[in-house]
Amino acid sequence: MSGKMSSASDNNAYNKDDNGSLDVNKTSASAQLHSGSFHVEQLEDRDRYMTLSIGPQHPGSGHMRIIIVVDGDIIVSADPDVGYVHRGEEKMSEYRTFLQNVPHIERPVIHDSSNILYSYCLAVEELIGLQVPERAMYLRVLLAEIDRIQYTLYWLAILGIFMGHSTMFMWATADRELFVDLADMASGNRITHAYIVPGGVRNDLPDGFADKAVKFLDYFERKRLPEYDKIFYDNPLFRQRSEGVGLLSKADAINLGVTGSVLRASGVNYDVRKDEPYDIYNQFDFEVPIAKTGDSFARSILPMYDIRQGINIIRQCLTKMPQSGQIRAKLQPNPRGPPGEAYSRVESGRGALGHYIVSDGTPKPYRHKMSVPSVRNLSAMPHLLKGAKLADLPVIYWSLNIWPVEIER
Amino acid sequence: MEEDAQPQKSFRNLIDPGAGFGAFVGKLGDALVKAIDRPLGYAVNWGRMFSLWPVHLETGCCSVELGATSSPRYDLERYGVLEAFGSLRQCDLIIVLGTVNRKMAPRLRLVYDQMPEPKYVIAMGACAITGGLYFDSYNVLPGVGNVLPADVYVPGCPPRPETLIQGIMLLQEKIKRDQLKYV
Numbered sequence: 001m002s003g004k005m006s007s008a009s010d011n012n013a014y015n016k017d018d019n020g021s022l023d024v025n026k027t028s029a030s031a032q033l034h035s036g037s038f039h040v041e042q043l044e045d046r047d048r049y050m051t052l053s054i055g056p057q058h059p060g061s062g063h064m065r066i067i068i069v070v071d072g073d074i075i076v077s078a079d080p081d082v083g084y085v086h087r088g089e090e091k092m093s094e095y096r097t098f099l100q101n102v103p104h105i106e107r108p109v110i111h112d113s114s115n116i117l118y119s120y121c122l123a124v125e126e127l128i129g130l131q132v133p134e135r136a137m138y139l140r141v142l143l144a145e146i147d148r149i150q151y152t153l154y155w156l157a158i159l160g161i162f163m164g165h166s167t168m169f170m171w172a173t174a175d176r177e178l179f180v181d182l183a184d185m186a187s188g189n190r191i192t193h194a195y196i197v198p199g200g201v202r203n204d205l206p207d208g209f210a211d212k213a214v215k216f217l218d219y220f221e222r223k224r225l226p227e228y229d230k231i232f233y234d235n236p237l238f239r240q241r242s243e244g245v246g247l248l249s250k251a252d253a254i255n256l257g258v259t260g261s262v263l264r265a266s267g268v269n270y271d272v273r274k275d276e277p278y279d280i281y282n283q284f285d286f287e288v289p290i291a292k293t294g295d296s297f298a299r300s301i302l303p304m305y306d307i308r309q310g311i312n313i314i315r316q317c318l319t320k321m322p323q324s325g326q327i328r329a330k331l332q333p334n335p336r337g338p339p340g341e342a343y344s345r346v347e348s349g350r351g352a353l354g355h356y357i358v359s360d361g362t363p364k365p366y367r368h369k370m371s372v373p374s375v376r377n378l379s380a381m382p383h384l385l386k387g388a389k390l391a392d393l394p395v396i397y398w399s400l401n402i403w404p405v406e407i408e409r
Numbered sequence: 410m411e412e413d414a415q416p417q418k419s420f421r422n423l424i425d426p427g428a429g430f431g432a433f434v435g436k437l438g439d440a441l442v443k444a445i446d447r448p449l450g451y452a453v454n455w456g457r458m459f460s461l462w463p464v465h466l467e468t469g470c471c472s473v474e475l476g477a478t479s480s481p482r483y484d485l486e487r488y489g490v491l492e493a494f495g496s497l498r499q500c501d502l503i504i505v506l507g508t509v510n511r512k513m514a515p516r517l518r519l520v521y522d523q524m525p526e527p528k529y530v531i532a533m534g535a536c537a538i539t540g541g542l543y544f545d546s547y548n549v550l551p552g553v554g555n556v557l558p559a560d561v562y563v564p565g566c567p568p569r570p571e572t573l574i575q576g577i578m579l580l581q582e583k584i585k586r587d588q589l590k591y592v
Contacts, residue, residue: 085469
């Protein structure tokens with residue numbers, strides 16, 4: 001396995017939390033027993049229960065279906081039914097070369113495309129043995145952070161509209177266009193950039209990018225972000241619907257394997273950018289925001305602090321970046337490496353995102369596995385929905401920071 | 410069912426000689442139908458083309474660009490397209506948002522069959538047109554054409570919001586020129 005994995009075990013996030021020790025026995029029973037469907041027809045009092053299908057044609061379901069059994073107002077069991085967008089990306093990787101794989105790998109999360117591609121490119125570079133130029137590393141971080149911000153704003157817009165807060169949808173999607181514009185300027189496409197490629201980045205920045213970026217960031221950070229707090233996060237209606245709803249304890253969060261902002265909202269200090277820094281992330285000065293309550297409100301507000309850190313990183317990136325230089329390593333026409341395997345992990349907008357690639361020495365991967373954060377966060381959903389009210393479903397579901405297309409790949 | 414079997418319904422078919430409209434059969438009747446049919450059709454189509462309500466069914470990743478098109482910058486609502494979060498029985502437009510795979514296709518058809526007439530279909534993105542990037546995937550249909558009759562194809566992967574708006578304007582043009590359907 002790669003060197004990145006060994007550094008992970010040395011610097012294990014779970015060892016450095018505040019309490020020092022981790023009591024696995026505190027896990028609630030439902031966290032262990034949540035898997036498997038709830039068979040109503042085998043029960044004596046089955047007339048009490050009603051089975052509902054939320055999705056796939058439902059405003060609050062996204063691209064998936066949640067089969068829910070309710071007893072009156074209370075959810076007895078929730079069973080996510082995915083596969084409506086399954087496209088077989090992992091199999092498709094096996095009959096495309098490493099470079100041909102770039103466009104379809106970013107499709108599962110088209111609004112966070114740089115991060116999912118970043119991880120793939122790190123794995124391919126490790127496999128082939130490429131050295132990325134320094135300016136390219138900075139450009140990668142730049143696009144990855146822009147994408148993290150615009151992904152989070154889109155997620156916030158969806159959260160807002162499903163909480164019945166149309167203003168949040170309108171504001172977040174409008175401000176997202178600023179960052180989409182920046183990415184469009186750098187790469188040439190709004191959301192599917194294919195900007196990060198094995199060996200570096202595809203093209204250099206145009207003139208005037210830094211000025212425009214600084215202008216946008218100033219406007220967004222000083223004028224818009226405080227307004228979000230005023231209208232959404234300090235809104236008593238939103239706070240009443242989210243505070244104390246969908247509690248995920250620290251032990252449950254670890255045992256269920258959630259990641260990203262969901263894990264940090266439960267009090268675990270884990271961010272791949274800090275704990276196993278890839279490329280040049282160790283040269284940036286930023287913090288990892290943590291909440292300890294583990295409720296839906298904490299999960300909803302933590303990504304906004306991630307946005308602030310992302311803005312911070314973009315600012316540092318623009319000043320520290322070498323002003324000129326190579327942006328892509330030289331590649332053979334059909335790059336190939338020795339037989340072997342590689343795993344790489346980045347912190348995406350939703351959490352740790354990894355790619356595992358096995359090569360048999362040909363220009364195509366022998367096996368390609370995507371380890372995506374949405375699946376991990378989804379695994380907490382049946383546990384959280386059990387015993388919750390039906391009206392709490394939207395806030396629990398969308399605060400888990402899931403993008404359903406990514407679940408199915 | 411017998412009524413459905415008639416090829417093209419028109420105002421003309423409503424005039425039944427046995428139902429008291431006998432005076433309008435013949436040349437005078439034709440003239441009257443012509444006089445009413447076109448202005449009435451224009452008015453009804455004018456109403457339909459500016460109140461397109463799409464079903465909220467996300468089949469693929471183009472839904473991100475639909476969200477961006479509904480955002481204040483592109484503002485799809487000024488064309489009368491309002492994402493209806495209500496029942497699909499009040500919708501008259503289905504935007505196929507990208508990939509249609511084997512599990513989604515029967516559901517897509519079921520949703521389409523439940524929608525009231527008249528209904529229109531926009532195939533958005535390369536995946537909905539031919540399968541696009543996933544032409545050789547084992548689980549993706551080669552386009553939505555075998556499942557639904559598409560009125561407008563919007564190319565792109567994903568299409569930019571301007572392209573989607575152009576597709577909607579093309580659909581409105583089509584509705585405007587459409588013959589009035591009595592259903």
